[in-house]
Amino acid sequence: MYGIVREFSHRFEKHNGSIIREDLLGFDISEPEGAAAAGTNSLFTSAGPKLVRDAAEILEEMLNE
Incomplete structure:
Protein backbone atom coordinates (compact mmCIF):
# COMPACT_ATOMS: atom_id res chain seq x y z
CA MET A 1 0.00 0.00 0.00
CA TYR A 2 2.80 2.43 0.85
CA GLY A 3 4.25 1.94 -2.63
CA ILE A 4 0.96 2.97 -4.22
CA VAL A 5 0.77 6.13 -2.10
CA ARG A 6 4.39 6.94 -2.89
CA GLU A 7 3.73 6.51 -6.64
CA PHE A 8 0.63 8.71 -6.47
CA SER A 9 2.54 11.39 -4.54
CA HIS A 10 5.39 11.26 -7.05
CA ARG A 11 3.04 11.70 -10.02
CA PHE A 12 1.05 14.46 -8.33
CA GLU A 13 4.22 16.35 -7.42
CA LYS A 14 5.59 15.92 -10.95
CA HIS A 15 2.35 17.31 -12.38
CA ASN A 16 1.82 20.15 -9.87
CA GLY A 17 5.29 20.92 -8.55
CA SER A 18 4.55 19.93 -4.95
CA ILE A 19 2.31 17.92 -2.66
CA ILE A 20 2.44 20.56 0.09
CA ARG A 21 -0.75 22.62 0.43
CA GLU A 22 1.01 25.94 1.03
CA ASP A 23 3.16 25.42 -2.06
CA LEU A 24 0.18 24.43 -4.20
CA LEU A 25 -2.00 27.36 -3.13
CA GLY A 26 0.69 29.93 -2.42
CA PHE A 27 -0.88 30.68 0.98
CA ASP A 28 -1.05 29.04 4.40
CA ILE A 29 -4.82 28.67 4.72
CA GLU A 65 -2.28 0.21 -15.45
Whole structure:
Protein backbone atom coordinates (compact mmCIF):
# COMPACT_ATOMS: atom_id res chain seq x y z
CA MET A 1 0.00 0.00 0.00
CA TYR A 2 2.80 2.43 0.85
CA GLY A 3 4.25 1.94 -2.63
CA ILE A 4 0.96 2.97 -4.22
CA VAL A 5 0.77 6.13 -2.10
CA ARG A 6 4.39 6.94 -2.89
CA GLU A 7 3.73 6.51 -6.64
CA PHE A 8 0.63 8.71 -6.47
CA SER A 9 2.54 11.39 -4.54
CA HIS A 10 5.39 11.26 -7.05
CA ARG A 11 3.04 11.70 -10.02
CA PHE A 12 1.05 14.46 -8.33
CA GLU A 13 4.22 16.35 -7.42
CA LYS A 14 5.59 15.92 -10.95
CA HIS A 15 2.35 17.31 -12.38
CA ASN A 16 1.82 20.15 -9.87
CA GLY A 17 5.29 20.92 -8.55
CA SER A 18 4.55 19.93 -4.95
CA ILE A 19 2.31 17.92 -2.66
CA ILE A 20 2.44 20.56 0.09
CA ARG A 21 -0.75 22.62 0.43
CA GLU A 22 1.01 25.94 1.03
CA ASP A 23 3.16 25.42 -2.06
CA LEU A 24 0.18 24.43 -4.20
CA LEU A 25 -2.00 27.36 -3.13
CA GLY A 26 0.69 29.93 -2.42
CA PHE A 27 -0.88 30.68 0.98
CA ASP A 28 -1.05 29.04 4.40
CA ILE A 29 -4.82 28.67 4.72
CA SER A 30 -4.51 27.47 8.31
CA GLU A 31 -3.81 31.11 9.21
CA PRO A 32 -6.64 33.69 8.97
CA GLU A 33 -4.59 35.98 6.71
CA GLY A 34 -3.74 33.15 4.33
CA ALA A 35 -7.34 31.93 4.20
CA ALA A 36 -8.53 35.46 3.47
CA ALA A 37 -5.91 35.91 0.74
CA ALA A 38 -6.81 32.56 -0.81
CA GLY A 39 -10.47 33.57 -0.82
CA THR A 40 -9.70 36.97 -2.30
CA ASN A 41 -7.71 35.29 -5.08
CA SER A 42 -10.52 32.77 -5.75
CA LEU A 43 -8.22 29.81 -5.05
CA PHE A 44 -11.05 27.80 -3.52
CA THR A 45 -12.96 27.93 -6.80
CA SER A 46 -10.02 27.77 -9.21
CA ALA A 47 -7.00 25.95 -7.78
CA GLY A 48 -8.95 23.61 -5.52
CA PRO A 49 -11.08 21.99 -8.23
CA LYS A 50 -8.05 21.76 -10.56
CA LEU A 51 -6.01 19.94 -7.92
CA VAL A 52 -8.87 17.53 -7.19
CA ARG A 53 -9.29 16.89 -10.93
CA ASP A 54 -5.53 16.26 -11.28
CA ALA A 55 -5.63 13.80 -8.38
CA ALA A 56 -8.61 11.96 -9.87
CA GLU A 57 -6.92 11.71 -13.27
CA ILE A 58 -3.73 10.34 -11.71
CA LEU A 59 -5.72 7.76 -9.74
CA GLU A 60 -7.63 6.76 -12.87
CA GLU A 61 -4.31 6.32 -14.73
CA MET A 62 -2.95 4.16 -11.93
CA LEU A 63 -6.08 2.01 -11.81
CA ASN A 64 -5.90 1.41 -15.55
CA GLU A 65 -2.28 0.21 -15.45
